[in-house]
Amino acid sequence: MGHKRLMLLDNTHDQVRVPNVIALVGLPARGKTYISHKLCRYLNWIGIKTKAFNVGEYRRKACNLEEEGEFEFFSPKNTRGQKIREECARLAIEDMGRYLDNKEGEVAILDATNTTRERRQYLVDYCKNLQHDPAFRVFFVESVCDDQMIIDSNITEVKINSPDYKGIMTQEQAKEDFLKRIENYKLQYQPLDEEHDNDLSYIKVINAGKSFFVHNVHGHIQSRVVYFLMNIHLLPRSIYLTRHGESEYNRIGRLGGDSPLSENGLKYAHKLREYFEREDIDDLRIWSSQKIRAAQTASALRDLAAHVEYWKVLDEIDAGICEGLTYEDFEARYPKQFAERDKDKYHYRYPSGESYEDLVARLEPVIMELERQSDVLVVSHQAVLRCILAYFTNKNRDDLPYLKVPLHTVIKLTPKAYSCEVEMFKFDIDAVNTYREKPGAAKLPEEPTQDTRVVAI
Numbered sequence: 157m158g159h160k161r162l163m164l165l166d167n168t169h170d171q172v173r174v175p176n177v178i179a180l181v182g183l184p185a186r187g188k189t190y191i192s193h194k195l196c197r198y199l200n201w202i203g204i205k206t207k208a209f210n211v212g213e214y215r216r217k218a219c220n221l222e223e224e225g226e227f228e229f230f231s232p233k234n235t236r237g238q239k240i241r242e243e244c245a246r247l248a249i250e251d252m253g254r255y256l257d258n259k260e261g262e263v264a265i266l267d268a269t270n271t272t273r274e275r276r277q278y279l280v281d282y283c284k285n286l287q288h289d290p291a292f293r294v295f296f297v298e299s300v301c302d303d304q305m306i307i308d309s310n311i312t313e314v315k316i317n318s319p320d321y322k323g324i325m326t327q328e329q330a331k332e333d334f335l336k337r338i339e340n341y342k343l344q345y346q347p348l349d350e351e352h353d354n355d356l357s358y359i360k361v362i363n364a365g366k367s368f369f370v371h372n373v374h375g376h377i378q379s380r381v382v383y384f385l386m387n388i389h390l391l392p393r394s395i396y397l398t399r400h401g402e403s404e405y406n407r408i409g410r411l412g413g414d415s416p417l418s419e420n421g422l423k424y425a426h427k428l429r430e431y432f433e434r435e436d437i438d439d440l441r442i443w444s445s446q447k448i449r450a451a452q453t454a455s456a457l458r459d460l461a462a463h464v465e466y467w468k469v470l471d472e473i474d475a476g477i478c479e480g481l482t483y484e485d486f487e488a489r490y491p492k493q494f495a496e497r498d499k500d501k502y503h504y505r506y507p508s509g510e511s512y513e514d515l516v517a518r519l520e521p522v523i524m525e526l527e528r529q530s531d532v533l534v535v536s537h538q539a540v541l542r543c544i545l546a547y548f549t550n551k552n553r554d555d556l557p558y559l560k561v562p563l564h565t566v567i568k569l570t571p572k573a574y575s576c577e578v579e580m581f582k583f584d585i586d587a588v589n590t591y592r593e594k595p596g597a598a599k600l601p602e603e604p605t606q607d608t609r610v611v612a613i
């Protein structure tokens with residue numbers, strides 16, 4: 157009976173999952189791809205399977221701009237160019253429709269200019285005509301920007317290095333050409349407005365988040381998207397992640413607990429302070445877990461920071477009945493549980509404790525707060541920092557619980573336009589290795605991304 161009830165609940169849950177389309181709107185160089193990448197990463201991380209469809213990529217596959225003559229191609233008078241662009245948008249929309257229709261994912265992001273009402277209506281009608289049950293929800297995210305500084309930095313940071321230009325013309329020529337492209341789009345641009353688009357659901361993000369206009373929001377996903385977009389910013393900053401120094405429990409291989417730092421751990425706290433003295437950050441915030449080992453590490457830096465906060469939400473994964481055991485004890489006492497964890501570490505929940513999946517849910521407010529802030533140092537633990545690192549480096553659920561976050565290492569994350577720069581500063585202070593390889597799997601690299609810079613200090 158209990159089993160049946162659960163099945164029923166599952167089915168009901170399945171049925172109410174509404175596929176969502178998020179369509180970007182805006183002139184070129186308004187950060188649409190930036191928004192699309194960030195949203196995609198965020199939604200996947202919180203467990204909502206999402207894929208972005210970039211119409212520019214379809215267009216690049218369909219034709220070579222160098223041969224077409226770039227400026228002519230985007231002119232509204234160029235019928236061939238117009239036709240190719242319409243065709244590419246249609247293909248992307250169809251792929252997106254199939255993706256949602258086949259339940260490959262819950263959210264599809266259409267990364268295109270969608271600057272005309274006709275194009276937006278085409279998308280809305282296409283979604284309606286699929287007659288999917290429940291119907292797709294369409295949400296437009298328009299990025300409006302008249303701040304020339306933001307537009308210029310977008311053009312220099314990403315556009316002139318795009319495959320449209322790289323190796324084809326000089327940076328100056330590329331910039332000039334791109335500005336002409338924007339002018340061409342302006343000739344046809346019809347921004348979303350209340351008069352014409354009253355029935356649509358949308359948010360207008362004005363000047364990279366200085367202000368917003370939100371209209372007709374429906375459902376859980378749209379409201380999460382709105383909340384996320386209202387918290388992100390473009391200002392340059394870095395996020396520093398470190399585990400506490402080596403603890404007494406680490407030395408003897410025990411999980412969890414609340415032991416103080418070992419002698420090596422204390423040395424690390426001291427060296428960490430010197431590192432941050434050299435970084436000389438004006439308004440550094442330190443967020444530490446409430447575990448003794450983390451608080452001891454963070455307190456060595458107390459007077460260097462503008463704020464030090466001790467957050468329970470940053471405490472290590474709760475290993476439930478396995479708290480205080482070594483991996484060997486765990487395997488000997490609960491062999492079935494141990495094997496289950498190896499089989500699916502992300503979803504495995506310690507009895508009376510937590511799973512990595514639980515941890516991601518617990519850390520979502522931390523991610524949101526990190527998005528809002530400038531420079532922050534997070535002093536936490538192996539499992540917690542894996543979740544945070546996976547968010548910034550876009551890692552999937554299989555890799556997340558095996559990311560390498562060694563002791564006595566600072567991981568410096570600097571968000572860039574479409575990615576995140578990762579630097580690992582490995583301190584020359586002995587520490588035990590708390591990493592347990594995934595049995596039978598290929599060894600993961602030491603670094604979270606291919607272009608991680610590793611520095612020994």
Ligand SMILES: O=P(O)(O)OC[C@H]1O[C@@](CO)(OP(=O)(O)O)[C@@H](O)[C@@H]1O
Nearest residue numbers: 399406411412472475537538539590
């Ligand atoms: O998920 P696994 O790989 O077991 O790693 C998490 C474990 O790492 C440990 C060390 O073994 O973290 P930490 O020392 O950073 O507090 C344990 O407390 C925790 O249970």
